[in-house]
Amino acid sequence: MIFVNHNNTNPYFNHAAEQYILENFEDECFMLWRNEPCILIGKNQNTLAEVNMDYIKEKNIKVVRRLTGGGAVFNDLGNINFTFIAKNTEDVSSNFRKFTAPLLKALQSLEVNAEFSGRNDLTIGGKKFSGNAQYYHKDKVLHHGTLLFSSSMTDLSKALKVNPLKLKDKGVKSVVSRVANISEHLKEDMTVLEFKNYVVDFVMNIYCEKELYEFTKEDLRKIDKIIEERFNSWDWNFGNSPKYTYSKQKRFKGGTIQLNFDVSHGRIKELKFYGDFFFTKDIKELEDKFIGLKHEEEEIKNFLEKSSIEDYIKAVEFQDILELMF
Known part of the structure; x- marks a missing residue:
C-alpha cells in the first residue's frame, strides 16, 4: 500500500486528487488530508437544504459535493480526512469496519475508547467523531472518512444549521448528531499535525509498508483539470442537487x-x-x-x-x- 503524501488544504484539490488516484493508480493507496473550512455535501443531497448560506458566505466557507453518498459534514483544519483506495473484493465492498479498523487501533493505542457504531460512524462515549462513505469505480472502491480532532463546534453547528425555507426536496436530509473532538479525550496533548503524523506511521506499520508517493507535475496538471471540470463547478456543487x-x-x-x-x-x-x-x-x-x-x-x-x-x-x-x- 502506498501513502500519498501532500499538504494541500484546498477542498477542491483534495476531492479531485481522490478521483485521480481512484481512476489512475494501480496500487492500493492511503491518504490523510485536511481541508480549509468547507461543507462537504453528499452525492445525492440538495445543497441549499443542507447549508446555512448566509453563514458560509460571511465566513468564506466553501461548498464541495463529494463522489460518495451520505450526509453533509463540516471540515476545517482541525479535522483530518482519511482515504483508502483498494480492490473491490467481496470482503471489501460495503465493509466499513475493515477500513476503519486501523484508525480505531491507532486511537486505542493512545488510550482513546473509540468504537464503531451504527452504519458508518466512529464514536467516543456515544459521541460521533467520524462519518464514513464509499464510492465504486470499475474494480476499485474508495473509502473515506472524517476524524474530528479539534474542529470549531461553533462553525460546525452554524454552517450546517438549516434556515427553514420550506424546501421540499427529494434528496437525503442530514441527521444532526452529537459530535466530539478527539483532542478532548487524549491523555496527553497533541496538535492536529502531530496526530496526523502519528496516524500515518501507525497505519503504514500495520500494512508493513512505508512507500511514500508525491504528486508529479503531470499528476497535478491532471488533478487541476478535474477541479475545473467538476469540483470547482457550480453545476456540480449546486446544480447537481435533486429537484x-x-x-x-x-x-x-x-x-x-x-x-x-x-x-x-x-x-x-x-x-x-x-x-x-x-x-x-x-x-x-x-x-x-x-x-x-x-x-x-x-x-x-x-x-x-x-x-x-x-x-x-x-x-x-x-x-x-x-x-x-x-
Whole structure:
C-alpha cells in the first residue's frame, strides 16, 4: 500500500486528487488530508437544504459535493480526512469496519475508547467523531472518512444549521448528531499535525509498508483539470442537487408577496408570485423571465438589477425580490 503524501488544504484539490488516484493508480493507496473550512455535501443531497448560506458566505466557507453518498459534514483544519483506495473484493465492498479498523487501533493505542457504531460512524462515549462513505469505480472502491480532532463546534453547528425555507426536496436530509473532538479525550496533548503524523506511521506499520508517493507535475496538471471540470463547478456543487420546490413569503412596503418556484438541475423551471401587491404590467411577463436562471444569488441579483421590478410590482425593489429568493 502506498501513502500519498501532500499538504494541500484546498477542498477542491483534495476531492479531485481522490478521483485521480481512484481512476489512475494501480496500487492500493492511503491518504490523510485536511481541508480549509468547507461543507462537504453528499452525492445525492440538495445543497441549499443542507447549508446555512448566509453563514458560509460571511465566513468564506466553501461548498464541495463529494463522489460518495451520505450526509453533509463540516471540515476545517482541525479535522483530518482519511482515504483508502483498494480492490473491490467481496470482503471489501460495503465493509466499513475493515477500513476503519486501523484508525480505531491507532486511537486505542493512545488510550482513546473509540468504537464503531451504527452504519458508518466512529464514536467516543456515544459521541460521533467520524462519518464514513464509499464510492465504486470499475474494480476499485474508495473509502473515506472524517476524524474530528479539534474542529470549531461553533462553525460546525452554524454552517450546517438549516434556515427553514420550506424546501421540499427529494434528496437525503442530514441527521444532526452529537459530535466530539478527539483532542478532548487524549491523555496527553497533541496538535492536529502531530496526530496526523502519528496516524500515518501507525497505519503504514500495520500494512508493513512505508512507500511514500508525491504528486508529479503531470499528476497535478491532471488533478487541476478535474477541479475545473467538476469540483470547482457550480453545476456540480449546486446544480447537481435533486429537484426541489422553494416557497417563501414576506411583507414589504408594497404588500405581501409569496414566491413559489421549482428547481431542476439547479435551474428555475416554473415560478409564480402570489400576494396582495399592486401591479402595473402583467406579472406573468416577469415570472417567465426567471425560467432557466440558476438558483444562485449572483445570477439572480444581476438579472433583477436589469429587470425594472417596479414596472411590475408597485413599491417593491429588486433587493426585496432577491431576499425572497434565498
